[in-house]
Amino acid sequence: MQMGVMGMLKIKKVLNNNALIAEHPTYEEVILLGKGIGFNKKAGESISNADAEKLFVLKNPEEQEQYLQMLKEIDENFIGIMNDAISFIEDKLGTSLNEHIHTSLTDHLHFALKRLKNGVEIKNPFRFEIELAYPREYAVAEELTEWLEKELSVNIPEDEVGFITLHIHSAISKASIANLTKRTQIVSQLIAIAENSLKxxxxxxxxxxxxxxxxxxxxxxxxxxxxxxxxxxxxxxVLQKECALCYSIAWKMIKYMQKQLKKKIPEAESVYLTLHLQRLYNIARAGTAEVC
Structure with missing residues (x-):
């Protein structure tokens, strides 16, 4: 949440030099973020919300607990960098992000960087499909990665850009990371069905x-x-007769989607899939996009 009307809040708990919890007249508990905002502060003192760079509310109790636990375990310099990183994303996209990104992306990148430091390779088999599905978010994730590499003096592999993209899209769309990951896996499997069937x-x-x-x-x-x-x-x-192979593959893909999503899919979807498949098949075999 962006800063609202100027007002004095009462400090409930100092989390670290850059973060504290305060009592808010409307939202009860809010988290104030800003460089040095918690330095030499004590519970019970008053503070102006104008002193904070950002104020946000984690309404979900489970998410709030995760964030508080994360603040205890992660170096506060990294927390500060991640707050700047999230502001960087918002500036690039020109929009506010769902506040769960403060927990999800910070926790994800902290773990990912720890793995890199320990020599563990990061692999993302769906990176290319993620880039094609969310090109705007992917471009911002690439810029953010370059910025983080300079800030943290670390090399971040390109596969990690795909994971960051999902976190950004999740914060825009409010879809969970789990659902986005599942969707990416479904798309990847549909591509595999198409390629294997078309040979x-x-x-x-x-x-x-x-x-x-x-x-x-x-x-x-x-x-x-x-x-x-x-x-x-x-x-x-028409397509069933003229593009029989691609039409049958389209239905194979539809049955897979129905199984994964547990929802009935209208027959009209087979038409769109057939047209796309036939175009791709023609290009792969003869270098022309002409359909049927």
Whole structure:
């Protein structure tokens, strides 16, 4: 939450030099962040919210407990850097992020950097699909990674950029990291079904592949929300005859999505999938995007 009307708050607990908990007339407990804001401060003292760089509320009790525990375990210099990192993301995107990113991204990066320091390799098999699905967030994650490398004097592998992207998208969309990870895994498996069934390797650099990835994410959005406004079933009979192979693969993919999402998928989706598959298949086999 951005700073609101100027006012005096009562300090409830000093967490470290850069963070403290204060009593707020509307939100009960709030966390104030700012360099040196907790230095020489004591519980019971008054403080102006204008002294803080950021004020936020973790309404979920479990999330609040996680954040407080994290503050005890993580070096406060790193906490300060991460607060700056989150402000960096908000400035680049021009929007406020869901406040759970203070817990999720800080905890994730602290653990990731510890693994790197111990020589553990970070692998993200879905990085490319993440980049195609969330290009704006990925670009910001790349810039953030470069900034963090300078601030922390560490080399961060490109695969980690994909994980940071998911945290950023989660804070924008309010979708959980678990759901985003599951969705990315589903998309990756759908690509594998397409490639294995078509017996081709799809060109990841081709714009039609990028469109296919985005279509799959849009499909999952429609399926999960139940909002189907397009009706392309009038093409179904034509595609079933003219693009029989891709039509059958489209249904194989639909059955996989139905199993994973436990939701019925309208037949119209088979039309869109068939068109994308046929275009990709033609490019892989003959170098032309002409469909059927």
């Amino acid at each position: 081709v390797t799809l060109d990841r650099s081709d714009i039609n592949y990028s469109r296919f990835i985005r279509h799959l994410h849009f499909s999952l959005d429609r399926i999960e929300s139940g909002k189907y406004v397009d009706n392309a079933e009038f093409l179904k009979d």
